Amino acid sequence: MAIAPDILHADATRRIDWERTRLAITMAFAGASSGGLFAEALESATVAPSYWRPSEFAEELFLQRFVTQCLRIKIGGKQPVMNGRHLYRLLSQPPADPAVVQFRREILFELTNDAPLRTELEKLYADLCRLRGLLENPGAMRVWDANRKRLDILHLFKSLLDRLATSFSHAQSGLRRLSEFGSEVQASEPFKALADLLQCDARLATVDVRVGVGVDGSVNGFEVISVNESKGNPFVNPVWRRWLAKFELFVRGYRFSDSEVLARLVDAVVSGLEDELISMVQLLGDLEFYLSALGFRDDAVAADLAVCLPEFVETTESRELRGLFNPLLLMSGVRPVASDVSSPRLASTTLITGPNSGGKTRLLQSLGLTQLLAQCGMFVPARAARIGWASGLVASLIEETKVDQAEGRLGMELMRIRTLFERLPAGALVLLDELCSGTNPSEGEQIFELVVTMMSQLEPQAFITTHFLAFAGRLQQEGKIPNMSFVQVELDQHRRPTYQFVSGVAKTSLAAHTAERLGVTGDQLSALIQQNLRVRPLSGGFQAN
Amino acid sequence: MPSFLVTKQMSPALAARVMASVTGRRAKTPGKRRRPLTAALRLAALVLMVATVGTVIHIRHRSARQLRETRESLLHAMRAEVSSLSAADRDTLRRVEAAISAHSAPGYAGDWIADDLQSESRLAEALQLPTIYVRGPQDRMAHPGSLAQIALDSRKDAFVLCLLDPPEARTEKALKAKARAATVRGKLMQVTANIEPLAPLFQALPLLNGDWERRAMVAEPIETLSRLRKMLEAAPVEAAVRAAKAHQLLVVMDEAGDAKGPTELDGERPHSMRVILVDLSNDKVRLRFRHDVDPSWISPNTRAEYASGIDSCGVAMDLRSAVLGRETILASDRQPAKH
Numbered sequence: 001m002a003i004a005p006d007i008l009h010a011d012a013t014r015r016i017d018w019e020r021t022r023l024a025i026t027m028a029f030a031g032a033s034s035g036g037l038f039a040e041a042l043e044s045a046t047v048a049p050s051y052w053r054p055s056e057f058a059e060e061l062f063l064q065r066f067v068t069q070c071l072r073i074k075i076g077g078k079q080p081v082m083n084g085r086h087l088y089r090l091l092s093q094p095p096a097d098p099a100v101v102q103f104r105r106e107i108l109f110e111l112t113n114d115a116p117l118r119t120e121l122e123k124l125y126a127d128l129c130r131l132r133g134l135l136e137n138p139g140a141m142r143v144w145d146a147n148r149k150r151l152d153i154l155h156l157f158k159s160l161l162d163r164l165a166t167s168f169s170h171a172q173s174g175l176r177r178l179s180e181f182g183s184e185v186q187a188s189e190p191f192k193a194l195a196d197l198l199q200c201d202a203r204l205a206t207v208d209v210r211v212g213v214g215v216d217g218s219v220n221g222f223e224v225i226s227v228n229e230s231k232g233n234p235f236v237n238p239v240w241r242r243w244l245a246k247f248e249l250f251v252r253g254y255r256f257s258d259s260e261v262l263a264r265l266v267d268a269v270v271s272g273l274e275d276e277l278i279s280m281v282q283l284l285g286d287l288e289f290y291l292s293a294l295g296f297r298d299d300a301v302a303a304d305l306a307v308c309l310p311e312f313v314e315t316t317e318s319r320e321l322r323g324l325f326n327p328l329l330l331m332s333g334v335r336p337v338a339s340d341v342s343s344p345r346l347a348s349t350t351l352i353t354g355p356n357s358g359g360k361t362r363l364l365q366s367l368g369l370t371q372l373l374a375q376c377g378m379f380v381p382a383r384a385a386r387i388g389w390a391s392g393l394v395a396s397l398i399e400e401t402k403v404d405q406a407e408g409r410l411g412m413e414l415m416r417i418r419t420l421f422e423r424l425p426a427g428a429l430v431l432l433d434e435l436c437s438g439t440n441p442s443e444g445e446q447i448f449e450l451v452v453t454m455m456s457q458l459e460p461q462a463f464i465t466t467h468f469l470a471f472a473g474r475l476q477q478e479g480k481i482p483n484m485s486f487v488q489v490e491l492d493q494h495r496r497p498t499y500q501f502v503s504g505v506a507k508t509s510l511a512a513h514t515a516e517r518l519g520v521t522g523d524q525l526s527a528l529i530q531q532n533l534r535v536r537p538l539s540g541g542f543q544a545n
Numbered sequence: 546m547p548s549f550l551v552t553k554q555m556s557p558a559l560a561a562r563v564m565a566s567v568t569g570r571r572a573k574t575p576g577k578r579r580r581p582l583t584a585a586l587r588l589a590a591l592v593l594m595v596a597t598v599g600t601v602i603h604i605r606h607r608s609a610r611q612l613r614e615t616r617e618s619l620l621h622a623m624r625a626e627v628s629s630l631s632a633a634d635r636d637t638l639r640r641v642e643a644a645i646s647a648h649s650a651p652g653y654a655g656d657w658i659a660d661d662l663q664s665e666s667r668l669a670e671a672l673q674l675p676t677i678y679v680r681g682p683q684d685r686m687a688h689p690g691s692l693a694q695i696a697l698d699s700r701k702d703a704f705v706l707c708l709l710d711p712p713e714a715r716t717e718k719a720l721k722a723k724a725r726a727a728t729v730r731g732k733l734m735q736v737t738a739n740i741e742p743l744a745p746l747f748q749a750l751p752l753l754n755g756d757w758e759r760r761a762m763v764a765e766p767i768e769t770l771s772r773l774r775k776m777l778e779a780a781p782v783e784a785a786v787r788a789a790k791a792h793q794l795l796v797v798m799d800e801a802g803d804a805k806g807p808t809e810l811d812g813e814r815p816h817s818m819r820v821i822l823v824d825l826s827n828d829k830v831r832l833r834f835r836h837d838v839d840p841s842w843i844s845p846n847t848r849a850e851y852a853s854g855i856d857s858c859g860v861a862m863d864l865r866s867a868v869l870g871r872e873t874i875l876a877s878d879r880q881p882a883k884h
Contacts, residue, residue: 193559234554245549251591253584268562
């Protein structure tokens with residue numbers, strides 16, 4: 001039996017529930033409803049061991065929306081239905097083993113640089129989608145000829161195996177596994193039986209005929225010259241044996257028909273290739289990982305942006321992110337402004353200051369997605385990137401007020417901090433948006449300093465935004481906390497944010513500008529009050545139109 | 546049990562999978578699991594069907610064999626009977642019919658006796674030859690279609706007996722003794738062993754010709770063959786063979802006579818009798834003799850029962866006398882017996 005063609009992991013493994021999928025496929029062949037066969041198998045598939053906990057970052061990074069809207073496959077102008085939940089699970093749990101990441105990066109690198117190989121992979125995926133359609137019968141259409149459906153599945157399955165064996169033989173990356181798998185199956189006895197059965201289906205016998213044509217063009221003669229059966233084919237039986245076989249099946253409790261004979265033969269062939277057929281389910285999920293990554297790259301390029309496979313360096317080295325953009329903005333139809341981010345040391349705490357709506361939170365999202373995608377072995381949303389390996393990701397970007405929350409805003413924030421320290425491993429990426437903004441600045445600054453000081457002991461790669469500008473300036477001047485850097489939102493000559501980030505601490509949050517931009521100046525509010533007084537008198541009840 | 550779905554070209558692994566699929570041993574195949582009860586019922590039905598077909602075939606085979614054996618036995622028996630018949634023998638009946646037809650015309654051609662009969666010894670020698678005998682009304686003998694029925698009604702009578710073994714005296718008593726002997730078929734009739742009635746020829750000769758053999762060869766079912774065998778067994782084949790080999794034909798024709806005269810209880814009445822002896826080897830007449838008979842001279846007690854026999858015996862004696870050149874006795878000259 002050939003090893004499952006796992007192209008997501010350095011060590012090939014079976015990740016889907018094999019026996020459950022076998023049962024589902026058997027039922028599909030038997031004509032029973034098997035809708036969702038692929039989806040159920042992939043959603044419950046195991047993923048590589050991971051130290052990352054999705055609950056600590058997935059919602060803050062809008063990971064589900066990112067998977068749904070940024071990771072898309074387009075083949076020939078069509079967008080096949082993908083299994084988003086499987087992809088979400090893959091992305092939310094980056095493998096702990098760097099070898100797995102490297103394995104995936106090599107495949108993506110090869111696909112990026114070998115267009116024909118990518119085309120073959122897309123064709124393979126299209127065939128797998130057709131196989132999924134035949135097996136699942138998503139339209140629940142009545143199958144009038146069950147044997148015909150089974151043979152169609154087997155025809156497609158054989159072409160899939162042939163494609164696997166031939167189209168990826170020159171691959172240098174893990175894609176070579178596909179070729180090895182296909183070749184190994186092709187050399188096996190069950191595959192030969194499959195080929196013989198399909199050959200029997202296509203050409204049981206050859207009939208030589210002679211057709212006579214009259215002077216007016218009409219056919220006036222038809223003579224069968226010879227009938228030659230494919231005698232070398234193991235499925236070809238003489239007529240009398242075919243009759244006896246039908247009779248035998250009838251006695252054994254089956255129906256007396258040719259289709260029952262064919263059904264038994266198909267069953268015998270399929271039973272020899274069940275594991276290989278189940279492998280196709282897993283392979284479909286694997287292909288979606290790579291093709292969706294390529295789709296993400298295509299969308300970025302179309303928006304005049306660039307993605308890359310980042311360079312991993314030690315966390316003592318400097319961080320370099322060139323042309324970093326936020327893919328969540330891209331999927332919203334906004335062309336994001338790419339920016340450069342750098343810091344002298346990866347394992348450091350970076351305080352980000354700047355005006356409101358200056359792009360600080362978007363930067364945190366971009367940094368989080370970049371780290372996540374990089375450690376999954378995918379392209380990152382940057383033209384070039386040099387990043388370090390993170391043992392986890394903790395993000396605190398959204399702080400919504402909940403109906404049932406037990407504490408006030410400060411209390412909730414303190415609980416966040418407590419939880420952060422409960423879970424934070426050494427060397428993790430930490431993204432904190434406006435730490436301690438729920439209380440008065442003087443008391444908030446004390447807690448802020450405590451958190452940053454204590455957290456530095458874990459050598460995180462921390463990015464923290466704050467509007468405590470004086471406090472940030474003091475920390476910069478004192479330099480008491482080791483490995484701390486400061487970046488601020490760059491302003492243009494009109495003191496408007498350029499969405500670029502430069503070293504330093506911002507002098508102002510430009511709240512007045514933002515208030516003016518949003519219509520919250522004294523004159524603007526006074527005008528609104530006067531308008532309301534004219535339209536809605538203080539007494540006299542409701543006014544009819 | 547191997548399956549007919551498995552072929553020699555299949556690899557052992559594939560053959561095993563086909564067997565597993567056929568026998569239902571392949572697990573986890575919902576909807577395709579074999580149904581043991583259905584299979585058992587169908588197997589029982591198959592066994593019953595095979596047994597029925599086998600029985601039918603056996604019965605048919607046995608019937609065919611019986612039919613063949615019966616036919617061969619029948620043909621063997623028939624051929625054994627036929628083997629002694631020559632082509633001329635098979636033609637005897639036709640020649641008999643032709644001779645009777647030639648001499649049954651109303652007009653009588655006149656008495657005639659061949660020279661080689663006109664002595665005691667020659668006559669005796671001629672009468673010892675195998676001879677077919679038939680007697681009947683002259684007017685009916687003229688119709689060819691009636692001859693078969695006439696033959697069936699005809700038997701060796703007092704005429705034949707008296708011709709071969711005449712009474713010592715031409716008295717009523719002596720004639721009556723011969724007539725009674727002919728009637729009861731007593732030991733005296735043994736002298737007529739060389740005389741064969743015509744009837745067996747009609748009854749059995751058709752069974753011995755080629756048509757009947759061909760019919761036997763194609764006859765079926767066995768019941769038809771059995772009927773043919775019973776016909777063959779019932780037919781007087783031996784008598785027919787003897788008749789077919791006869792050298793001469795002896796015919797007695799009773800002319801109509803005077804319808805106004807009395808008729809005795811045995812049918813006898815005044816009339817003329819014709820006696821014709823034909824050599825069947827060359828169809829030539831050796832003897833033609835016509836003589837009147839009148840039972841009125843017979844005593845009343847005897848006449849009612851033996852008039853015909855007495856007259857027949859008397860004609861035979863007269864014939865012998867005529868052949869040997871002696872004076873014949875007319876009916877009116879005869880004397881009744883004294884009781």
